Amino acid sequence: MKVCIIGNGGREHALAWKLHHSPSVTDVYVVPGNAGMTSIATVVNLDWKNRDTLLAWLLDYKIDLVVIGPELPLIEGLSDAIRTVGIPVFGPSQQASRLEGSKSFAKDIMRRYEIPTAKYEVCQDVETGKGIIHQWGVPIVLKRDGLWGGKGVTICETFTDAEQVLQEMLSSSEESVVIEEYMRGQEVSLLSFVDGTHVLPMIGARDHKRLLDHDEGPNTGGMGAYAPVPELDGTLEQTIVDTIVKPIVKAMAEEGHPYVGCLYTGLMLTEEGPKVVEFNARFGDPETQVLLPLLQSDLGVIMHATAMGQLEGMSLEWSKQYASCVILASEGYPQQTLTGQRITGDIHTIDTVSMVFHSGTTYETDHYVTQGGRVLGVVGLGNTLEQSLEHAYERVSMIDFEGQQYRKDIGESSIGFCIHTQYRKNSIDKEYN
Template sequence: MKVCIIGNGGREHALAWKLHHSPSVTDVYVVPGNAGMTSIATVVNLDWKNRDTLLAWLLDYKIDLVVIGPELPLVEGLSDAIRAEGIPVFGPSQQASRLEGFKSFAKELMRRYEIPTAKYEVCQDVETGKGIIHQWGVPIVLKRDGLWGGKGVTICETFTDAERVLKEMLNSSEESVVIEEYMRGQEVSLLSFVDGTHVLPMIGARDHKRLLDHDEGPNTGGMGAYAPVPELDDTLVQVIVNT
């Protein structure tokens, strides 16, 4: 099987390494990849944003499976375009990718289907946002609505910080900001494989999101992670899957 991975980061490097060791895989290509991947994959100097060129290359090389790592190409519909050419893709459709690409969409879907989630409101103007902040109190969580590489969330400890961050977010390219109640506790991520009908969970993992030790500093795309997570037992996993 010939597999092509889209992306050039650590996530894609890990995928390439694992696929390289699979007895079912004969060739691993990475678009655009990076120099550190050359020992385990063929790095192809193509830009996934040049869709016509990429699709022509995939067909010419008779790629059997495409694995899309980053969120942006998924949100922009690359998986749909590749599937339309008859090539299987590991990665959600553009519609399903909205769950990751737009926090307001994800929160509204959870509210509609009564999936437990933190209390939230979506605001498009500063005055409305300030009213919500002062009504709920601090600490409070402000989230940029779009993709920000894991760096779009700010936990505000004071009203002054919350108002400043709200203005900065709405004065940037964001059309809306998700204001969310602050929930204190242990965090765990339970990533799962899904096909629209079945859910196959992986082992739980926990990110270290803050830049500094002791949960201090701004959020980052991730300073590290560990797995498994001791608090996530089989009973809790089943609750999450069923919910």
Template sequence: MNVLLIGSGGREHALAWKLSQSPLCETLYCAPGNAGTAEVAETVVLDVADHRAVIDFCRVTAIGLVVVGNEAPLVAGLVDDLAAAGIKAFGPTREAARLEGSKAFTKAICDETGAPTADYARFDAAEPALAYVRSRGAPIVVKYDGLAAGKGVVVATTLAQAEEAVRAMLAEPGDALVIEDFLEGEEVSLFALCDGTTALPLASAQDHKRAFDGDTGPNTGGMGAYSPAPVLTPALQARAMAEIVEPTLAAMRARGTAFVGVLYAGLMIGADGPKLVEYNVRFGDPEAQVLMPRLDGDLLAAMLAACEGRLDEVSLGWRDEVALVVTLAANGYPGAVEKGSEIRGLDRASALPGVRVFHAGTKRDGERLLAAGGRVLSVVGTGADVAQARERAYAGVDAVDWPDGFCRRDIGWRALAR
């Protein structure tokens, strides 16, 4: 069948690489894609916010499945419009995507199901929010109640930081936020394929959200990750599925908004077990870049089964290896960055043992590869353990010639410290 993948980041390059390996995949298209997806898929110049244009393209090219990689089209209802046009799509509907699109909605689901999470309150006005922050004290977490590209969360260690975050997030009419208690523990990502009824757990991963070494600096979309995450033991994963993921799936189904797609549970593992930090409704980035190299199975077949309510027939295996990814970002990220600098050395990096490079913010200018975004490359190392995977990943990073970029040098430190 012909497949259309929506998105342009490192996640989408990793997904395209894996989808293209399926014997079910005849032609893979990617919109808008990047220089990396162009190596395994046909790039489509398509405004994915124009749902009619996406539908027309799918009809002209006989697309059998649309895979929506990033969250914005999901929250905007692309899957709903495709379904209304009779086109199969992997991903949640607009209502189901509220699990990522609204922090307050997710908290309400937790209240309904009894899923363990931090105590919270929602506000759409600054003065009550500031009073709440002062009554709770710091550290405290302030979250924008909407999509913010992984950067709408402030973990405030002082009241001044919390107050600044409140004012910034409630700057415009219609803004809202969630303030929640700070959870102690270690954060981990758990992914599950869902068909509305069945949740099939995938491998775990642990990412590094802060920009700089030592988990310092501003939150980013993710500066690196590794899989599996040792902190999420089989017993803790079983608890997370039983106490958080499966009740959520049941609650969404009971509402008439069954969740189909990838449910990404950000968990805090503390002394009393897993608690939900947040949900995302798609594969993580950069987590997808470490999950896909470890996945031993047909991703496209599994996605089709999810769309058709057949996940109970699917089993996926995982390679007995560790994958670790280091994000190469443009100087200045997550703030303003300059685009257009040339990147060299990718062939040299990719030729190293156990190294794979996924593109994110890149584009081609003839033979030249140029930076075209904030997070630009995902350099993945695989190995027998975290130490070997990390050594290979950084060997790949060092083979890349790009003076205008930077990376963290401590990805995987928690696992190595165990």
């Protein structure tokens, strides 16, 4: 099977790497790809926005499956265009992608189908928004309604901040802002393969959105992740699938827009139970970089079955290990990013304990330089969460570029849970032995 991936980030690098090792896949192409992918895929210098050229190339090369990585091509309807020429696509339609492209659409459909999420209101003017903010109190969450790459959400701790952020959001190109109650709890991501009807959930992952340690600083596209999440046991995962994932898939089908592809469900584990924070219409980044190294099933087979509506009866096999990812970002990210910095160290070797996925790099003569906000995703593997983090940070210490920034606390919240759980297990074992 010939597979073409659309995209050029760390998520697409991880997808290309996994598909390269899939027995069902003979050739992997990436449009437009990045410099780090050349050893595992054929990088094709095409612009996906030029649809006629892309469609002609896909047909000429007899591509069997197209995998769309980023959200923007989905929101702009690329999957629909490719399907019209008879090529299977892993990625939802433009209408189904509104689950990510419009927060108000997602919230409204959750309200109509009684899917648990935070209380919310959609407002179009500042005075109405101020009234809601003062009625609900702070902290409060303000979300830009459109597509902002994970950076359109602000948690406001004071009324002054909330009013200022609301004013800024509504004075920009946004026509509306979603105001949400602030939910307390632990966040977790559950990604699922969805073929329009059937749901095949993956293991849980946890992203770190804030730029700085201890969840401080501005929101980013993601500064690190790990999987699995110890707090997400089989019972809780099944509850999420039964009360959230399957109902939203059924809802989209009933609305006339069956969802096909990877459904990303961002969740808050509250005292009242799991609630939806957001839906994304694709694999998460950097969650993909920790999930795929643990997946033992043939990704090509699963993706093709998803695209063809044939997931029923299929299952996934997973490694018993943990995977952790630390994102290395450029100076100034996520505001004014400084690029063009020479990268030193080993950013290619993939072994049994670590690997590196390229997000924002380019190759110049004899070395790599930074070409984006998030530059590299450094992944560590281990038999425990702590061991996977040790391997990730050990690899991080071998890579450098000017202005490099990264979080040093990835996985800390679950390490405490793991230690507590192991202590309880040991105590029970002693009591009964």
